[in-house]
Amino acid sequence: MLDKIYTPAEIEARLYAAWEDSGAFACRPDAGARPYSIVIPPPNVTGSLHMGHALNNTLQDVLIRHRRKQGCDALWQVGMDHAGIATQMVVERQLADEGLDRNALGRDAFIERVWNWKAESGGSIIRQLRRLGASADWARERFTMDEGLSAAVRKVFVELHREGLIYRDKRLVNWDTHLRTAISDLEVEQREIDGFLWYIDYPIEGSKNKHITVATTRPETLFGDTGVAVHPEDPRYADLVGGAAILPLVGRRLAIVGDTYSDPERGTGAVKITPAHDFNDFEVGVRHGLAAINVLDASGRMNDEVPEAYRGLDRFEARAKAVAELEALGLLVKTEPHRHVVPHGDRSGSVIEPWLTDQWFVDAETLAKPAIEAVERGDIVFVPKNWEKTYFEWMRNIQPWCVSRQIWWGHQIPAWYGPDGMVFVAMDETEAADAARAHYGETATLTRDADVLDTWFSSALWPFSTLGWPEETPELARYYPTDVLVTGFDIIFFWVARMAMMGLHFTDEVPFRTVYIHALVRDEKGQKMSKSKGNVIDPLELIDRYGADALRFTLASMAAQGRDIKLSEKRVEGYRNFATKLWNAARFCEMNECASTPSFDPAACSQTVNRWIVGELMRAAEAGDEALDAFRFNDAANGLYQFTWGSFCDWYLELVKPMLYGPEGAERAEARACAAWVLDQILHLLHPFMPFITEELWQRLDATRTEALMATRRPPYAEALRHEDAGREMNWVLRLVSEVRAVRAEMNVPAAARMPLLVRGAGEEHWTWLKSHGPSIEALARVASIARDEGVARFGCVQAVLDEVSLILPLADVIDLEAEQARLAKEIARLHDEIGKIENKLANDKFVSRAPPEVVEEQRERRGSAARTRARLEEALASLAG
RNA sequence: GGGCGAUUAGCUCAGCGGUAGAGCGUCUCGUUUACACCGAGAAUGUCGGCGGUUCGAUCCCGUCAUCGCCCACCA
Numbered sequence: 035m036l037d038k039i040y041t042p043a044e045i046e047a048r049l050y051a052a053w054e055d056s057g058a059f060a061c062r063p064d065a066g067a068r069p070y071s072i073v074i075p076p077p078n079v080t081g082s083l084h085m086g087h088a089l090n091n092t093l094q095d096v097l098i099r100h101r102r103k104q105g106c107d108a109l110w111q112v113g114m115d116h117a118g119i120a121t122q123m124v125v126e127r128q129l130a131d132e133g134l135d136r137n138a139l140g141r142d143a144f145i146e147r148v149w150n151w152k153a154e155s156g157g158s159i160i161r162q163l164r165r166l167g168a169s170a171d172w173a174r175e176r177f178t179m180d181e182g183l184s185a186a187v188r189k190v191f192v193e194l195h196r197e198g199l200i201y202r203d204k205r206l207v208n209w210d211t212h213l214r215t216a217i218s219d220l221e222v223e224q225r226e227i228d229g230f231l232w233y234i235d236y237p238i239e240g241s242k243n244k245h246i247t248v249a250t251t252r253p254e255t256l257f258g259d260t261g262v263a264v265h266p267e268d269p270r271y272a273d274l275v276g277g278a279a280i281l282p283l284v285g286r287r288l289a290i291v292g293d294t295y296s297d298p299e300r301g302t303g304a305v306k307i308t309p310a311h312d313f314n315d316f317e318v319g320v321r322h323g324l325a326a327i328n329v330l331d332a333s334g335r336m337n338d339e340v341p342e343a344y345r346g347l348d349r350f351e352a353r354a355k356a357v358a359e360l361e362a363l364g365l366l367v368k369t370e371p372h373r374h375v376v377p378h379g380d381r382s383g384s385v386i387e388p389w390l391t392d393q394w395f396v397d398a399e400t401l402a403k404p405a406i407e408a409v410e411r412g413d414i415v416f417v418p419k420n421w422e423k424t425y426f427e428w429m430r431n432i433q434p435w436c437v438s439r440q441i442w443w444g445h446q447i448p449a450w451y452g453p454d455g456m457v458f459v460a461m462d463e464t465e466a467a468d469a470a471r472a473h474y475g476e477t478a479t480l481t482r483d484a485d486v487l488d489t490w491f492s493s494a495l496w497p498f499s500t501l502g503w504p505e506e507t508p509e510l511a512r513y514y515p516t517d518v519l520v521t522g523f524d525i526i527f528f529w530v531a532r533m534a535m536m537g538l539h540f541t542d543e544v545p546f547r548t549v550y551i552h553a554l555v556r557d558e559k560g561q562k563m564s565k566s567k568g569n570v571i572d573p574l575e576l577i578d579r580y581g582a583d584a585l586r587f588t589l590a591s592m593a594a595q596g597r598d599i600k601l602s603e604k605r606v607e608g609y610r611n612f613a614t615k616l617w618n619a620a621r622f623c624e625m626n627e628c629a630s631t632p633s634f635d636p637a638a639c640s641q642t643v644n645r646w647i648v649g650e651l652m653r654a655a656e657a658g659d660e661a662l663d664a665f666r667f668n669d670a671a672n673g674l675y676q677f678t679w680g681s682f683c684d685w686y687l688e689l690v691k692p693m694l695y696g697p698e699g700a701e702r703a704e705a706r707a708c709a710a711w712v713l714d715q716i717l718h719l720l721h722p723f724m725p726f727i728t729e730e731l732w733q734r735l736d737a738t739r740t741e742a743l744m745a746t747r748r749p750p751y752a753e754a755l756r757h758e759d760a761g762r763e764m765n766w767v768l769r770l771v772s773e774v775r776a777v778r779a780e781m782n783v784p785a786a787a788r789m790p791l792l793v794r795g796a797g798e799e800h801w802t803w804l805k806s807h808g809p810s811i812e813a814l815a816r817v818a819s820i821a822r823d824e825g826v827a828r829f830g831c832v833q834a835v836l837d838e839v840s841l842i843l844p845l846a847d848v849i850d851l852e853a854e855q856a857r858l859a860k861e862i863a864r865l866h867d868e869i870g871k872i873e874n875k876l877a878n879d880k881f882v883s884r885a886p887p888e889v890v891e892e893q894r895e896r897r898g899s900a901a902r903t904r905a906r907l908e909e910a911l912a913s914l915a916g
Numbered sequence: 917g918g919g920c921g922a923u924u925a926g927c928u929c930a931g932c933g934g935u936a937g938a939g940c941g942u943c944u945c946g947u948u949u950a951c952a953c954c955g956a957g958a959a960u961g962u963c964g965g966c967g968g969u970u971c972g973a974u975c976c977c978g979u980c981a982u983c984g985c986c987c988a989c990c991a
Contacts, residue, residue: 038951224989231991249991263991301991312990376990385990420920424986427919431987523986554985591939594930597921597985602928604940611953622950668930672938687950695949772957778945779957785946816948816956868935875934880971889934889972896935 036624036734040617042581046726050164053729058745059169061109063512070106071513072098073497073546074170075521075529076178078117079152080124083162085555085601086522088573092586093552093593093667094520095168099722100662102169103748109513110169111500113176114157118444118489119213119381125151125443141442148443165574167582167725169744176500178492179445186499187492188448188461190540195449195459199397200437202449202457206316207436209389211334211349212382215440216393218488219433220527222386224375231372232357233302235365236262236279239287246271246279246290247367249301251374252311253360254353256281257340259288260324261307266292268303282365283341283356291322310390328390332440349387394438394447394485398535402429405534408544414534417550417665421523428527435532437488444486451481494532497545504540518665519546522554523597550665555589556598576606583724584610587671590723594668612675613727616720619683620731623713626694627706630736631714634707637754641693641701642806644708645760647686650677651712652755655719662722671723678716685768686712692809710735718748766800766836767807773834774815774841780857781832781849788816792823792831792842795906800839817843833858833910838902840910851914858911865904872897 053059063069072094077087094110102108122136125148129135136144163170176183194200207216232253235245246262262279264271275292288306295318296305309319309326319326331337336344336352344352360366377386406429408414409422416422438447450458450466456473458480460466470478492499497519501510515537521530530549537545576585587609592599623629636648654677661670686709693705713735721728721743732743774791777783791811793804801822804811808820823842830846832854872893875881882890 036950039953224987227990229990233991251990255990297991303991305991314989314991372990374990375988388990424920427987527987592929595928600928602940605928607953608939611951614953615951618951618954620950625950672930676938683951684955688955775956776958780944782945785948785956813948872935875972878971882971884971885934892934 036617036621036731038618038621040581040614040727040730042583042613042726043578045730046165046167046577046582049726049729050167053169053742053744054164054172056742056745058742059110060171060173061513062107063508065107067105067107069109069512070098070101071109071111071516072518072520073111073500073516074113075519075525076113076115076176076493076496077159077163078120079114079156079177080117080120081159083159083166083573085571085573087159087163088166088585089552089555089589089593089599090520090522091163091166091168092589093550095166095170095586095725096590096667096670096722097518097520097662099169099725099744102744103718103721103746105747109174109509110171111174111176111513111516112160112163112168112170112172113496113500114160114178115489115493116177116179116444118439118441118486119215119217121148121152121156122441122443123213123381136442144442162574165577165582167586169725174500178489178496182502183492183495183499184445185461186495186503187445187487189504190491190495190536191448191487192459192461193540194396199400200459201395201397202392203395203434204390204392205395206310206313206388206390207393208377208379209332209387209391210379210382210384211330211332211387212384213379213441214332216389216391216436216438217379217381217386218436218490221380222377223380225378226373227376229372229374229376231301231370232360233367233369234282234306234360235367236282236288236306238274239278239280245365246274246304247302248304248306250306251372252308252353253356254336254344254349255308255311255329256306256356257284257336257344258308258310258327258329259286259306260309260319260327261289261291261322262304263291263293263296263307263318263322264304265294265296265298268296268298270298271304282360282363289322289324291318291324293318293321311388313388316388326390330387330389332389334385334387393436394449394487396435396437396491398432398435401535401539402432402531404538405429405531408534408538413544414546415548417548421526421549421551424523425526425531429531432531435488437491438483438485439488440485442486444489445492447483447485447487449483451483452478457483490528490532493529494536495540497533497537498541514541514545515543516546518548518550520550520552523551524554526551548665552593553595553597553599555601571601571603576603580606580610581613581726583613583727586725587612587675587723590667591671591675592668594666612679613724615679615683616716616724616727617731619678619687620713620735622687623709624735626709628694628709628713630738631707631710634704634711636708636711637752639704639708641704641708642760642763643686643689643810644704645757646764647681647708647712648755649757649761650681651715652751654681655715655751658719674716674719674723678720682712682716688814689807689810692813696809715749717743718746763803767803767811770804770836770839770841771811771814773836774817774843777832777834777841777843777857778816781845781854783832783843783845783848785816787845787848788818789843789845790819790821791815791817792821792844794823794840794842796822796839829913831910831913833907833913835903835906835910837899838906840906842910855911855914858907858914862904862907862911865900865907869897869900869904872900 098108098110126136191200208222210217229251231249231251233247233249235247238244238246248262259281274290277290279288279290281288295314307315307318307324309316309324310328327339329337329339334349336347338345379386409425448460452470458466458469460469466480470480497516498514501507501514503510533545573585584606588606639645654673657673658670690705690709693701696702717728717732725744729743733739804820832843832845832849834841875893
């Protein structure tokens, strides 16, 4: 016997372990079933489960379990990302606590330390995903720094280099002075900062007191100035173009050039040009042949290119000093408060410097072309489709991708330098040495490039590297391209676009056919949840409190929301209640011997109520499947919720109670079997959303079952289960019960009061229905009996109306006749208005001639129905008036 | 500056050319042998404003307003 309350904590761990032990999560390449595959967006090895993961993985698990139960050979490829910078930061912080740093440790020891950290405390998220019920194929778990995946990375690097799509170049990159590494454009976030705009006079060469005033937010970079630009058509400076200014504090000669980059409206219209420290200035410098002088070191301190007094100063100290000195010299014209955007590193949060270094770049523009075409052709489809626009915008304006990072944790770049700087890119050291010997004619001393690759470089290969590429494995042949990628819009550029590029380039196929983009889970104020903001809701706490199923159902039912999901705990509580409801429906079935289904043919059952619920179930199942096919998780979840709670619990179980409690016989037997069968189907249908409770009930309700629900294929539903006739009949009966209940409640008829239900105006069909559902109607509408009433008007009755039928409850001594009159009058007035509106519409020639005939017909039917109801109500009102 | 999205019941949000929906909350009634984490019923909306298209607009188009996000931008 089931308990009254479902207690998830006791059950979830046991079931999960049993599933995992039984091998139910594993793909079955030999099963002869259609393959269906999803690769997980690999969580960072440093990560712990947050609400975004919970949503992302719930949706994937719903799809995987759904397909598995449909009979597919489902592979959910799981694994983790080494998360270069993030992980290195974690371990460096630990070292700092011990008073160490990575340089003291040395590279090899440091990397070993990171591996140890990973073994001990990394990847807690993988355990937490199990708490959520994720049915991933854990035996196939991969890590981006696995041997196989690392080989894939090297292979891709070598090939792209051979094709000229990876190259080394000296150019300005985004430099993080805190982490002392280059980062990509995407890892830079622009923040609005209150700063200052300083106006500085640069004396004009060969003139005693003439000067040109430039405005800058970064006075400390003036040491790197090599020019001043003005707009070629700016009359204020026309006579200066071609001349030169003298750089204050330094005395260097600066060419004054005319360049349209200069905007006469901004600042003074004259802009100092610092090619080594500004992306725009770099371009101007190239156009006018200006030198690029780097004045900063890797930590953002002034280097030896600046006057001695400034050397070694932090850039911000240097800024203050320069301003003070300029002011003392009388060259600082004015200082304005100035709000402007300043680039910051997304990891370190420090101000990013454009810095001139040698880095490795991927020719993203070339790789992007096929990836753009794949989406244009529909080989990759975004759901929702509007994200394609975002994808196109970025891909069509894509910049070279800086992939080298000056950190230690990651894939070391497979490039070796000869004594003369010649570079040999190879799969390994031996291969590089061979190439060097061939080049130099003798064995050469090679030095490996110290840098590692951007973490996203290996993530870009994830859909095929995890399946064994570059080996031609059976898994790669069977599960690639994957069916769908489920992810958030925040990594469309970082990850989705790059997988599309790499996948197409190296496999000639798209890595996934569909990209389902879901919302981000935010806090109640709509802020992105983050540790630093301290607004994180821990999914594990919700699982502890309400169960994994309740959390999963909540997330699935909210998946339709636009770009934000504001998670409310009340909602989780509501779906916990749903789990309890399901549990108790099963408990009821168990108590009434509806638990197992020895023999029930849903196509051939005879009782209308049974045929009706079978048809309803089938429609719910179809709607659910369609919704999931279209990734409308919310519709699927809500539809099943409505069917389970509304149709099955509130109506069906109540309708069959008289039969279940009644005498032994064919009727009771069929009701038992049908209830059991429908409950069984509900467990199948809800399982992808609520795997734990459904599995537990499935196994508890029928001890003879040997296979787990998750591994049991859901039966297909034949057309013969539709039972449309039963639907028509039951809908009428249900409406009738509702009418009686409503009028009783409105008239404050005591729940315990039983009276005959007199029915007037029912045709033969309706009367047949009334007779055959008599006991159910009596129980649900709480009436003593049902009788025909075609006699004279009765006084003092409460009446409900169902189209042309009057439902009469003789209650003169119980109810307030005036209130009943008022109720009827109000209802009549409402119908009167409605009929008026419809008649206006029908009187409109244009409507009748231009609207589709079925719409016109529908309006006529509505008018007829409303008129019949109104006539009945008027009759009732008249009878009250006596 | 470019782009995207939102504005619907008290709250959180679905819907999207033809009777406005859900959950929560509110109110009324109810210890009916599955469930009070429940049951029955009720109330609440000029679907942001203004134009347009249409026989018909919450839905399509234009425009404005407010809010939010992404991209670009250290004069």
